[in-house]
Structure formats: structure tokens, C-alpha cells
Amino acid sequence: MSNANGRKTATVVIASVIVVGAFTYLMLGNIEGDVVYFYTPTELLSKGDAAYDRAVRLGGQVSPGSVQWNAEALDLKFKVREGTKEVLVHSKGAPPQMFRDGMGVVVEGRYRRDGVFESKNLMIKHSEEYRAPKAGERPQEMYRSLMKGGTAS
């Protein structure tokens, strides 16, 4: 093998080691750190003062009966619940198609000092349940009726 070839090989090998090392570090960082993708309402509320005004994600279920949707202002309020704790969330714009009472959600935003979580991004966390609709059951109708105006039933 020529010298030039050897140098090329060495460069590629070093580059690959760096790439692989960086990825490995990222993965291990993920494992060892206490970084969680989202906080539950309980965890957020237990942070006390540290909970406020930081970019965080909050996850839980849409508390049944808590959804208030203003179709003209595209303004959405609902509570995210986990266990017995709830956090009021305010969001602008229409939520994703599967948004409804009891659905899992993750919101990105900030918890304001007035106790309202200001959401910049509302995401649906779908469960691993895949079910055929039962006779007469139409969850997608719920979204439609919700979007037409007023509060969900």
C-alpha cells in the first residue's frame, strides 16, 4: 500500500472514531443524566420556584371536562392531569387531530407564575392501544364537535 493510501485510511479511521465516539457519548449522556423528555404535573409542581419561566415539557392526560376551546380566537385551555395533580395549560391554534378528553399529551412551553402553563407546542402521546371502534363509538366526532365551538361535553 502506498503512503498516500495509508494517510487516507488513517484520516477516515480517525474521522469514524470521532463520529462513533460522539454518538456513543450522546447515548451515554442520555442514560446517565437525569434528563427526562417531559415532567409530570406532580414533578413540575414539586419543583417550587424552579418550575417557573423555564422551557420545559409537561406530559399527562387531558383532564376530562377541562377543555375550553374558543373557535374564533383559536384559543385553547385545558388541564393536564397525572394522578391527582393537574396543571392548567393555555395554547394558541388548533390542536392535533387526536386531541380530546383523556388523551395523552406533551406540551412544550413555560410554566408562568400565575399558575398557567403557556404552551408553544402541543403534541399527542398516543398509547400502544389499537382498537377497532365499538358500535356507535366515534371519537373523531368528538374532535369535530369540539372544534365547531364551545366546550367539549
Place this chain on the structure above:
Amino acid sequence: MTASTMPLAAASDRRSGLPWGWIAVGGVLALVAAQVYGVLTSPPDRDMGHLQKIMYLHVPAAWNAFIAFFVVAVASLRYLWKGRAADDLLAASAAEIGSLLTGLTLALGMLWGKPTWGIWWTWEPRTTSTAVLFFMFLAYLILRKFVDDPERRAQWSAVVGILGALNVPIVYMSVRWWRTLHQVQGSPMTLDSTYYIPLRINAVALMIVLVAFIAHRYRSAMITQAADDLEDRAALMEGGSRA
């Protein structure tokens, strides 16, 4: 190199016993039939309607990518142990389709994520670990293109291939170990039979395609390598006769 030429050529002859071309055609036909079966027989899901059908390719692609990377790991370990060129070529063949299927898993996941989650992408543990898996095997394939010396290529690929395959259990368990936006694995408990039966049929059909693809790429790599070795030897003999 000369010493390995004859066994290599002989191995490629011995392994050509099964009609892999026909098996590949059969696998693709089975996959198409399984897709049609799934789309026609299962009703729209309670929440996601017909979007659920993406599962019939997204999940089998992920599972079969895992199988492909398992083959990479075993073949790479065997290469490091025994130093046979054939194991290196087998690992490379499996890495190719594994990468392809991981890319397909990610693309279909994004198509599903936009209408379901409301976003195309987020850096949560399942998506992040899958992206890492994908990029590590892209790096593996790029590495192979850039290293000319077969022995070095094989050694370094084996190391990267094993490191890459170590991600498979991390990807699989990510939804259990950490909080994710991605759902945890479904099971017959959480999937109505009208969904999990087509899912499994599709997974098996795609597995036939996977095995046929690996076999085909492996065989052609063996033949190419044998031809290269013959060329090298011919060049050596020509040089020798001139001297």
C-alpha cells in the same frame, strides 16, 4: 490474499444452492399481498383512522432492521475472531439492508407522527436512539467506501458494526427505560386481532425479502471479491514473467 482466493471462490459456489432470485420475488409478492390484506381487512382505528395502516410497514421495517443488525454483529464478531473475508462481506450485506430499513422506519414514523403527534420530529429517546442507529450504519457504509485495503476495511467495519449493533437493544428498550413520546411496544393485549394478525404476516413477508436481499448481496460480493483476487494474481504473474 492468494491463500484465501480458492476457498472464497469455492464458498460462493457452494452457497449458490438456493434459488435466491425466486425467493426474493416470492418475498416481494408475499409482502404486497400482506399489505393489501392488511389494508382491506382491518377497520379504521378508533383514534387514528386509516393512519394506523402505516404500522404494517413501519413496525416490520424496524423489526427486520434489528434482525439485519444482529447478523452484522454476529458476522463482525466472527470476522474479528477468525479473520475470514466472507464474514466481513456478510456483515456488509446485512448492514446495507439494515440501514435501508431503518431509514424507511424513520420516514414512515415521521409521516405518521405529523398527523398523530402533531409534529414531524422531536428528539425524544426512541427517535433519538433510532437516528443514532441510522447514522452509525451510514458511517459504516461510508467507511467501507473509503478504505481500500480489504483487511483494514474489514477490521474497522467490524468494530463500527459491533458498536452500531449495540444500539439495537437501546432502541428497543428506549420506550421502557425512559419517558418518550413514542408509545411502548404493543402486544396482542393492546392490539385488536384485526391489527396484529396482518402486522405479523407483514413482518414475516418482509423477513423473506430481508434474507433474500442479504443472500443476494453476499453472493455478489463474494463473486466480486473472487474476481478481484484473480485479477491481482494475473497482474502478479504478468509482472513476474516480464522480470
